[in-house]
Amino acid sequence: MPSFVNPDKCDGCKALDKTACQHICPNDLMVLEKDSMKAYNQDPSQCWECYNCVKICPVDAVDVRGYADFVPMGASVVPMRSTDSIMWTVKFRSGQIKRFKFPIRTTPEGKAEPAGGWANEPDLNSTALFTEPESLGLPEVWKK
Amino acid sequence: MKNYETVEVETDLLICGGGMAACGAAVEAAHWAKKNNLKVTLVDKAATDRSGAVAMGLSAINQYVGLKDGENTMKDYVDYVRNDLMGITREDLVASIARHVDSSVHLFEKWGLPIWKDKDGGYVHEGRWQLMINGESYKVIVAEAAKNALGVDNMYERVFIHEPLMDGDKCVGAVGFSVREDKFYVFKARAVLVAMGGAVGVFRPRSIGEGAGRAWYPPFNSGASTYFTLKAGAELTCQEVRFIPVRFKDAYGPVGAWFLLFKSQATNALGESYMQTRRGELEKWAPYGMVKPVPANLRNWLMLLDVMEGKGPIYMQTAEAIKNIAEKETDPKAAKKKLKELEAEAWEDFLDMTISQAILWAATDIQPEEKPSEIAAAEPYFIGSHSGASGAWVSGPEDLAPAEYFWGYENMSTTKGLFCAGDASGASSHKFSSGSHAEGRIAAKAAVRFLVKENPPKPAIDGAVINKLKDECYQPMKTYEENVGKTTQEDVNPNYILWRPYMQRLQKLMDEYAGGVAAQFATSKANLDRALELLAMLKEDSEKLGANEMHDLMRCWENKHRMYQAEAHVRSMLFREETRWPGYYFRSDFPKMENDWECFVNCKYEPKSGEWEMKKIPVKKIF
Ligand SMILES: Cc1cc2nc3c(=O)[nH]c(=O)nc-3n(C[C@H](O)[C@H](O)[C@H](O)COP(=O)(O)OP(=O)(O)OC[C@H]3O[C@@H](n4cnc5c(N)ncnc54)[C@H](O)[C@@H]3O)c2cc1C
Ligand code: SF4
Ligand code: SF4
Numbered sequence: 001m002p003s004f005v006n007p008d009k010c011d012g013c014k015a016l017d018k019t020a021c022q023h024i025c026p027n028d029l030m031v032l033e034k035d036s037m038k039a040y041n042q043d044p045s046q047c048w049e050c051y052n053c054v055k056i057c058p059v060d061a062v063d064v065r066g067y068a069d070f071v072p073m074g075a076s077v078v079p080m081r082s083t084d085s086i087m088w089t090v091k092f093r094s095g096q097i098k099r100f101k102f103p104i105r106t107t108p109e110g111k112a113e114p115a116g117g118w119a120n121e122p123d124l125n126s127t128a129l130f131t132e133p134e135s136l137g138l139p140e141v142w143k144k
Numbered sequence: 145m146k147n148y149e150t151v152e153v154e155t156d157l158l159i160c161g162g163g164m165a166a167c168g169a170a171v172e173a174a175h176w177a178k179k180n181n182l183k184v185t186l187v188d189k190a191a192t193d194r195s196g197a198v199a200m201g202l203s204a205i206n207q208y209v210g211l212k213d214g215e216n217t218m219k220d221y222v223d224y225v226r227n228d229l230m231g232i233t234r235e236d237l238v239a240s241i242a243r244h245v246d247s248s249v250h251l252f253e254k255w256g257l258p259i260w261k262d263k264d265g266g267y268v269h270e271g272r273w274q275l276m277i278n279g280e281s282y283k284v285i286v287a288e289a290a291k292n293a294l295g296v297d298n299m300y301e302r303v304f305i306h307e308p309l310m311d312g313d314k315c316v317g318a319v320g321f322s323v324r325e326d327k328f329y330v331f332k333a334r335a336v337l338v339a340m341g342g343a344v345g346v347f348r349p350r351s352i353g354e355g356a357g358r359a360w361y362p363p364f365n366s367g368a369s370t371y372f373t374l375k376a377g378a379e380l381t382c383q384e385v386r387f388i389p390v391r392f393k394d395a396y397g398p399v400g401a402w403f404l405l406f407k408s409q410a411t412n413a414l415g416e417s418y419m420q421t422r423r424g425e426l427e428k429w430a431p432y433g434m435v436k437p438v439p440a441n442l443r444n445w446l447m448l449l450d451v452m453e454g455k456g457p458i459y460m461q462t463a464e465a466i467k468n469i470a471e472k473e474t475d476p477k478a479a480k481k482k483l484k485e486l487e488a489e490a491w492e493d494f495l496d497m498t499i500s501q502a503i504l505w506a507a508t509d510i511q512p513e514e515k516p517s518e519i520a521a522a523e524p525y526f527i528g529s530h531s532g533a534s535g536a537w538v539s540g541p542e543d544l545a546p547a548e549y550f551w552g553y554e555n556m557s558t559t560k561g562l563f564c565a566g567d568a569s570g571a572s573s574h575k576f577s578s579g580s581h582a583e584g585r586i587a588a589k590a591a592v593r594f595l596v597k598e599n600p601p602k603p604a605i606d607g608a609v610i611n612k613l614k615d616e617c618y619q620p621m622k623t624y625e626e627n628v629g630k631t632t633q634e635d636v637n638p639n640y641i642l643w644r645p646y647m648q649r650l651q652k653l654m655d656e657y658a659g660g661v662a663a664q665f666a667t668s669k670a671n672l673d674r675a676l677e678l679l680a681m682l683k684e685d686s687e688k689l690g691a692n693e694m695h696d697l698m699r700c701w702e703n704k705h706r707m708y709q710a711e712a713h714v715r716s717m718l719f720r721e722e723t724r725w726p727g728y729y730f731r732s733d734f735p736k737m738e739n740d741w742e743c744f745v746n747c748k749y750e751p752k753s754g755e756w757e758m759k760k761i762p763v764k765k766i767f
Contacts, residue, residue: 024193026196052199070395071503076503106258114289116250136250137212142211144239
């Protein structure tokens with residue numbers, strides 16, 4: 001069923017004004033059931049399995065079960081995302097496990113500086129975009 | 145019905161969308177706006193951190209020209225794009241993006257995107273134009289720079305733009321609704337930049353059950369750019385140029401690393417390589433059939449010929465590719481290490497951008513070094529930034545555009561003050577994530593120049609106009625509320641149609657008559673005429689869409705947008721009386737490529753009469 005929520009772990013993001021999974025889903029699928037204060041995917045057939053709800057949940061309550069109409073049962077793919085890397089645990093139908101770890105960014109979170117530190121003095125009427133030509137690594141923007 | 149508060153936002157430049165192009169537009173516009181004391185506002189239907197086609201991440205940057213290292217020339221890139229699109233390309237636009245794209249890539253690296261480096265510190269290429277990245281957080285990083293430039297107070301998330309705001313023939317903003325709060329938004333702007341991506345779900349997906357959302361293209365991009373620009377009276381181009389990617393079957397996992405990096409081959413079930421056995425076929429599509437690399441649609445076509453002869457399934461020969469690479473290492477220890485590296489690279493390719501494919505391989509116990517994996521052609525999508533070309537007809541830059549392609553400001557559509565970028569702008573394929581970002585920047589700078597030079601007045605819109613737009617917006621809620629009690633079953637009611645069956649009706653007719661998977665991508669005048677008959681009724685029935693809550697209201701509007709994308713597509717395929725991209729669609733009544741169709745097909749919708757104007761525009765070369 002694409003993404004699904006473990007009721008034992010989900011705490012409804014402690015009743016903050018918006019839950020993390022609801023905030024992030026690009027397809028507006030995650031909702032909070034107000035009585036139980038547990039989240040669920042309101043339309044599995046529109047889920048892209050993008051894993052954004054899985055990655056963002058602060059208590060690891062969200063997981064993904066491959067689409068039932070073409071994925072055999074028994075496998076799982078689980079991420080653990082930190083501020084600079086992501087570790088994936090892939091469990092095969094046969095039970096075999098593989099782990100992969102990849103970097104995700106080289107700067108501290110929140111610190112992307114728009115001009116990237118480049119000089120920034122082009123003219124509004126020139127072809128140069130902001131930070132150019134420095135950010136191109138060329139003396140000037142290409143001309144025909 | 146509930147009372148929805150009307151919120152008015154006045155701004156100078158309104159950016160619709162929050163994807164790669166919109167984030168590029170935001171960083172660029174913020175810079176120029178500060179210098180010229182202007183206000184810039186961005187609206188996204190989702191959370192910009194993870195919205196659009198890059199929501200999941202990507203494993204490669206597909207456009208990097210490498211001008212600084214003299215790796216390629218501008219002409220090389222333009223030649224590649226023109227040939228891949230069988231000659232139908234705006235060279236001025238492709239060159240405009242190509243001369244700036246490296247700058248966006250260098251910015252991404254500064255912002256924190258890990259780009260693979262070789263021993264000498266150079267970028268690792270996947271192919272000639274592609275760079276390998278650790279791209280899980282690609283979108284997060286690009287959105288972060290946009291936010292830091294624009295300020296979160298100027299960004300509206302979870303607001304779905306459903307209509308342009310028009311003053312006569314001028315586009316003066318947009319209207320939309322919050323999917324979280326009871327708020328109707330009116331954005332009044334002196335210039336508008338559209339970057340709401342392409343469209344999926346216009347055709348029936350291969351998987352129609354729970355997996356219906358697992359299309360290659362993300363289900364949340366639903367034709368808003370096409371609808372918006374059409375309704376704003378802008379001319380669109382290349383609406384017939386759909387994209388059909390060939391990917392690993394069912395989960396649509398990427399094949400780029402396998403084909404480009406690992407030099408893998410695809411074969412039919414008999415082990416024959418269709419690229420070799422069917423080479424002769426390429427001559428029919430000369431001169432484009434003779435170029436290297438063979439255009440994407442022709443590679444598709446050779447594969448489809450095998451499939452139509454019953455020679456499938458088609459396989460990516462992963463085991464053979466891995467063996468070939470490992471054999472190059474003479475030292476067994478080094479070979480083992482190399483294998484391990486390849487394995488991680490192969491899995492990262494999936495985990496960074498199509499996690500479903502990793503699940504599918506794990507669930508079917510696939511070890512790529514042991515056995516091949518199935519690949520297949522996806523259903524058609526509209527993504528002008530990739531290997532399709534659909535989008536608005538926009539002005540080129542003054543120094544590159546032939547006179548016919550230039551009207552003042554680059555990336556401005558034929559509607560004054562309305563700019564387009566990324567999937568929203570057409571005839572400039574192969575810009576991908578990086579080129580879309582660069583194009584967003586080009587369009588944003590031009591839009592600021594437009595504001596400074598033309599100084600358009602603040603829009604004054606009559607309250608009655610706004611009330612009418614608001615009524616239209618929430619009509620599905622009203623229709624539902626008034627009629628839901630008339631049957632005992634919410635979903636079977638003769639007085640309204642819910643979004644899901646509405647979408648399925650659209651998908652079924654497109655699939656069967658307009659060259660979807662069911663029709664093996666073939667169509668004809670008779671079929672397209674029939675599609676138009678059915679679309680006309682579907683359009684009438686859109687007035688009867690019903691929605692019981694905000695999420696469903698968004699789905700209603702998404703599918704209305706898709707329907708206009710469908711009509712633009714059908715009309716453009718009908719108009720072009722030839723077959724030019726046989727692996728994208730095949731006109732059975734005009735099975736050959738014709739010289740007199742080496743031109744653009746443009747279309748324009750007249751909102752008042754509902755009429756469409758179709759025209760041929762010559763292709764002008766600049767290289
Ligand atoms: C599966 C896949 C793999 C790809 N792989 C690569 C790759 O490896 N390398 C590469 O360089 N490129 C790749 N691409 C291409 C790249 O993702 C696109 O070229 C790029 O994202 C296009 O940018 P865009 O801004 O036009 O659209 P998007 O980035 O898709 O952004 C669209 C934006 O519009 C918003 N929106 C949509 N409708 C509305 C509405 N009604 N109201 C308000 N907002 C709305 C969305 O929320 C989103 O913010 C891939 C694309 C796909 C689909
Ligand atoms: S993010 Fe996690 S804890 Fe918060 S509501 Fe969603 S599933 Fe529950
Ligand atoms: S996997 Fe992605 S599309 Fe599916 S519910 Fe989670 S965030 Fe939404």
